[in-house]
Amino acid sequence: MLTLQFIPYTEIEQLSSSKRISKLLHLVKGDKIILLEGRLRREEEAELIKRTMESIGPKFSGIELSVVYPNNKDQAFFRKVKQVFINLVLGDRQGMTIIGPANVVKEIKQHPDKIQLFTKETSSVKKKKKK
Amino acid sequence: MDCLPKPKLFKRLFYQFITMINIFKNLFGRFFRKKKQVKLGLYGPPNGGKTTLANKICEDWLGEPMGSVSSLAHETREVQIKEKVVIKSKSGKELAFNLVDTPGIATRIDYEDFVKEGMNETEAKERAKEATKGVISSIKWLDDMDAVIVVLDATKDPYSQVNLTIIGNLEARKTPVLVVANKIDLKKADIKKIQSAFPQYKVLGVSAKTALHIEEFYDTLFEVVK
Numbered sequence: 001m002l003t004l005q006f007i008p009y010t011e012i013e014q015l016s017s018s019k020r021i022s023k024l025l026h027l028v029k030g031d032k033i034i035l036l037e038g039r040l041r042r043e044e045e046a047e048l049i050k051r052t053m054e055s056i057g058p059k060f061s062g063i064e065l066s067v068v069y070p071n072n073k074d075q076a077f078f079r080k081v082k083q084v085f086i087n088l089v090l091g092d093r094q095g096m097t098i099i100g101p102a103n104v105v106k107e108i109k110q111h112p113d114k115i116q117l118f119t120k121e122t123s124s125v126k127k128k129k130k131k
Numbered sequence: 132m133d134c135l136p137k138p139k140l141f142k143r144l145f146y147q148f149i150t151m152i153n154i155f156k157n158l159f160g161r162f163f164r165k166k167k168q169v170k171l172g173l174y175g176p177p178n179g180g181k182t183t184l185a186n187k188i189c190e191d192w193l194g195e196p197m198g199s200v201s202s203l204a205h206e207t208r209e210v211q212i213k214e215k216v217v218i219k220s221k222s223g224k225e226l227a228f229n230l231v232d233t234p235g236i237a238t239r240i241d242y243e244d245f246v247k248e249g250m251n252e253t254e255a256k257e258r259a260k261e262a263t264k265g266v267i268s269s270i271k272w273l274d275d276m277d278a279v280i281v282v283l284d285a286t287k288d289p290y291s292q293v294n295l296t297i298i299g300n301l302e303a304r305k306t307p308v309l310v311v312a313n314k315i316d317l318k319k320a321d322i323k324k325i326q327s328a329f330p331q332y333k334v335l336g337v338s339a340k341t342a343l344h345i346e347e348f349y350d351t352l353f354e355v356v357k
Contacts, residue, residue: 042299049238049296050270053263062239065292102239110290 002033002104002119009037009093017044021051024099028063029055033100033117038093039067048099064105068115069095168214170275171228171356174301175282176293177204177235180313184282184339185211185232191345192218197232203248205262207234210272218349226353233272234265236293273300278307278356285312285320285336289328298329309355310334311348316341 005027012020021044027034040048045065052063098108098117109116173181186196198211211232218226240262245255279301283289301308309332312325316338326334335351337344 042296042303045292045296046270046273046300049236049293050267052238053240053266056240056259056263061241061243062237065238065296067292067295102241108292109288110292110295 003031005032005034007034007036012036017041017047020044021048024048025051025055025063028099028101029060031101031104033098033105036097036099039069039095039097060101060103062102064098064100064102064108064117066098066108066110066115066117067095068098068110169228169277169356170231171216171352172231172233172272172276172279173282174233174269174273174279174297175235176284176291177237178202179235179282179284180339181235181282182207182211182232184280184311184313184337185213185230187339187342187345188216188218188230189213191349192216197230203245205235205237205240205258205265207232208258208261208265209234210265210268218352220350220353224353226356228277228356231272231276233269234262236266236269236297237262238293240266273304273306276301276306278309280355281308281310282313282339283310283325285314285322285325286317289325294328298332302331307355307357308332309351312336313339316343 007024007027012023015023020040024034024036025048039045045067048063048065056062098115100108100117104119106118106120107116109118173185175181182198182200185198186200189195189197193213193216197213198207200206213230213232216228216230220226240259242252242255242259245258246252250258281294281297281301283294298308298310310325310329312320312322312334314320315322315336320336322334322336333351333354335344335348337348339345
């Protein structure tokens with residue numbers, strides 16, 4: 001059975017970068033696929049990969065990560081400025097971040113306008129967990 | 132000062148001498164300081180051809196390769212550096228840099244993938260462990276780069292989060308970037324897809340293995356590394 005957990009931006013807003021990453025990794029290690037409102041900062045994304053690598057062991061082989069972000073390139077100048085201002089005040093709530101454990105999520109295919117998430121067969125996941 | 136005992140006088144003179152040297156250093160130091168070597172990094176996901184490209188550069192300009200290559204992912208598991216690579220343009224201009232070949236960045240490393248490729252379990256586990264350390268060191272090195280060549284496999288989908296995270300982090304650090312679409316000698320290669328994924332950067336199609344468009348690549352380096 002797949003578990004999807006939605007995390008609103010308000011839940012991580014007040015946390016430091018390190019605590020945000022710890023929280024997300026903790027949930028992913030519990031075999032949950034996270035749907036996070038908004039996105040992490042660029043440096044936090046790199047830090048998440050780094051911390052994931054530090055956690056890899058016999059029971060955890062890493063994560064699959066994908067960020068869906070709206071394309072603002074064709075927006076009018078005023079709307080862009082408005083968006084930058086909102087991001088500054090409220091944080092980067094635009095888009096969505098999907099993080100799943102590599103033993104559950106086989107692949108996340110990202111396209112400019114859609115995302116495809118492929119999961120591993122449940123039986124093969126169970127087999128691996130028994131080991 | 133004349134009334135001070137001799138040891139104290141020497142001590143004071145010594146400190147004055149040191150202060151003078153420091154002032155002189157601060158004023159004129161920058162004229163004598165050794166020029167910082169530019170670090171040019173090769174970044175990208177595993178198996179994109181970073182080491183093949185590094186080998187090509189080193190063989191062309193130093194006469195020796197940089198590291199071993201393999202079709203198996205995570206062949207490069209430690210950061211490798213070749214110092215003082217000097218390339219020359221047709222007009223005689225020279226460009227000197229330290230070339231830094233980094234392990235491929237990935238979000239997942241499973242030793243069973245190596246077992247499937249024919250390794251025994253102990254070897255596979257060791258390779259996986261080294262590969263995780265390699266990814267960590269690649270990320271740590273991001274801060275030290277003066278310019279970066281992002282090497283992508285032109286036959287693969289460029290919209291992967293690893294690619295976006297690498298390029299996003301370089302953008303945030305304002306590091307000059309050249310995107311190389313490698314393996315264009317292969318039928319499945321699609322440079323246009325990479326260009327549309329990263330329209331803000333110059334994307335150059337090359338084949339590090341067959342040296343296709345390698346001269347154009349060297350010319351472009353002069354624009355990127357400054």
